[in-house]
Amino acid sequence: MGRIVLDKVSKKFGDVEVIPPLDLTIEDGEFAVFVGPSGCGKSTLLRLIAGLEEVTSGDVIIDEEVVTQVPPSKRGLAMVFQSYALYPHMSVRKNIAFPMRMAKVDAAEQERRIEAAAKALNLTDYLDRKPGQLSGGQRQRVAIGRAIVRDPSAFLFDEPLSNLDAALRVGMRLEISEMHERLQTTMIYVTHDQIEAMTMADKIVVLQAGVIEQVGSPLELYNAPCNRFVAGFIGSPTMNFLEGAEAAKHGAHSIGVRPEHIAISTTDGTWKATVGVAEHLGSDTFLYVHPDGGGEAMTVRVDGEFAARHGDTVYLTPTAEKIHRFNDNGLRIT
Amino acid sequence: MSKRTLPRLLQSPAVLLLLVWMLVPLGMTLYFSFIRYVLNSLRRPEWTKPSLSNWRGFGNYEFVMSSKDFWFAIQNSLFIVCSILFATVILGILIAILINRVFPGRGIVRVLLISPFFVMPAVNAVLWINMILDPVLGLNGLAVAGINDLVASLQSAPLVGGFFSLWPEFEPISFRATQTSAYAVIMMVTWQWTPFAVLIFMTSLQSEDQQQKEAAVLDGAGVWSQFRFLTLPHLGRPIAIVVMIQAIFHLSLYAEIEIVSRGNGNKNLPYLIGEFANNNIGAASATGIFAVILANIVAIFLLRMVGKTLME
DSSP states (O other), rough: OOOOEEEEEEEEETEEEEEEEEEEETTTTEEEEOOOTTTSSSHHHHHHHHHHSSSEEEEEEEEEEETTTSSSGGTTTTEEEEOOOOOSSSSSSHHHHHHHHTTOOOOHHHHHHHHHHHHHTTTTGGTTTGGGGOOOHHHHHHHHHHHHTTTOOEEESSSSHHHHHHHHHHHHHHHHHHHHHHOOOOOEEEEOHHHHHHHOOOEEEETTEEEEEEEEEEHHHHHHOOOOHHHSSSSSSSOOEEEHHHHHHSSSSEEEGGGGGGEEESSSSSEEEEEEEEESSSEEEEEEETTTTSOOOOEEEEEETTOTTTTTTEEEEEEEEGOEETTTTTTBBO | OOOTTHHHHHHHHHHHHHHHHHHHHHHHHHHHBBBBOOOOOOOOGGGGGGGEEEEEHHHHHHHHHTTHHHHHHHHHHOOOHHHHHHHHHHHHHHHHHHSSSTTTTHHHHHHHHGGGGSHHHHHHHHHHHISSOOOTTTHHHHHHHHHHHHHHHHTTTTHHHHHTSSSSOOOOOOOOTTTTHHHHHHHHHHHHHHHHHHHHHHHHTSSOHHHHHHHHHHHTOOOOHHHIIIIIIHTTTHHHHHHHHHHHTTTTOOHHHHHTTTTTTOOHHHHHHHHHHTTTTHHHHHHHHHHHHHHHHHHHHHHHHHHHHHHO
């Protein structure tokens, strides 16, 4: 079990309120991702749940039990840190055994759980090495192993992949997702990378300046962002925003169109523009175009075969039903 | 000229200088330790000049080993060094952990704590033996006299007077006496060198990974477990450094021993060398060679011990 409820939780560091009171429920077995730009309070929120920081007001509730005053080790949560936080003087085996050793689990049971975790994480051959002798991905696995053996009611991940290189990050992302499918344990995952959020989450919590902007499934956030911040944060490349006359035509203060929802033509269309930069990824080409008659540069995602070079004139046509409209407060108009 | 010749040529003056610096004194000591060489002898004036014709073989070594203070000096050297190491490392860790916390006036406290290290050894010894350990005028004498006065005044008090009249009169410990002068040296050197240990341990504590500690907290480790399994292994290397450096320094203690008791009941090898060197350079050199051997044995032994217990 691992249903985590935040009830009007707030956090102040001195006089600075980094998290105004907020409510949030994470259901048992859910994979929740906290995402937002750096300094948005997502890591602080995770540390409040873990108990590494004390809440200023409000309550943290795990499985119907108020744990606000319960010390971190008694909350039944396991955390994986960005820097892995492995114990450098202990072998992998002793690292994984450490929480059980602290809990005075008997030796045979310890050994059994270590073997099981090592097997699941492909660490069997490395059990007697020190963390310093492992690669980044292996260290991350050891950190996860140390979390698994505690059989926690929820896993907390604090930007666990940001120290890994791009290829390894994709691999570990899949492993963590697979682990979640297998264990069906609640996981809370903090990241600033919206791709990680989109690919892994059951539920994404978008934060800005300590405030929850929107909570929803990845596709809900993609299809119906509730404000301009979420619209710009979710999706890659980011959404194009237009204000003024173009927006007024749609009865809005500003409109947003995703790069993949713009049709392109060399002959005719709604907007005429000049190609600035063309990024060829093979499968797709991202065109950064400057609309004729001024205005912000826009990004258009076109087929990889589309031939366009700097200075070419193109015509853009947004897909009408995929235009997001926002009012002058940046909120979505439905 | 090959690629490596020029760098080597450029290095060679420094290397040669260091070699000469080290090998010439060592060679001369070895040479003197095998010949008869005294500063002043009316009976055998030919011994006052170092010369191969005065060859004595291992005679100086036999003479030193059979002299009455030699084994005592070795034992005492080890006793003093090990006691100081033990005390400074333990005190150093405790104080370093204490002042690593955030509290008002931390900067000043740190500077004050380091200051004993800047006192000259001879001054340190004079201050301690006269102002603190002196059985009459030092803190030692004053404190014991104060306790005696208090007990005496309580003996005439009602109710508890009977109990206190059973108390004996306390005697201050004289640290210049033969049995206790080593303790005086240990105390004053520990006072002086604890800051060194604190300084090194403190810098090491500041580099400790805080996320590791948080991970340990989540793993259910209490304060003691965090110290035992994280902080102490983290301090392993600094402890080895402190032990090594101090062992080398304290094997050659001299000023404190001279000032406390002029070697009465408290000699170490350097002090013995000093005594021989009043006249018998040959015996002093032989003792010097023994000191070199002892220093090496101690160094290897200590390194192994520290390495084994802390770095697993």
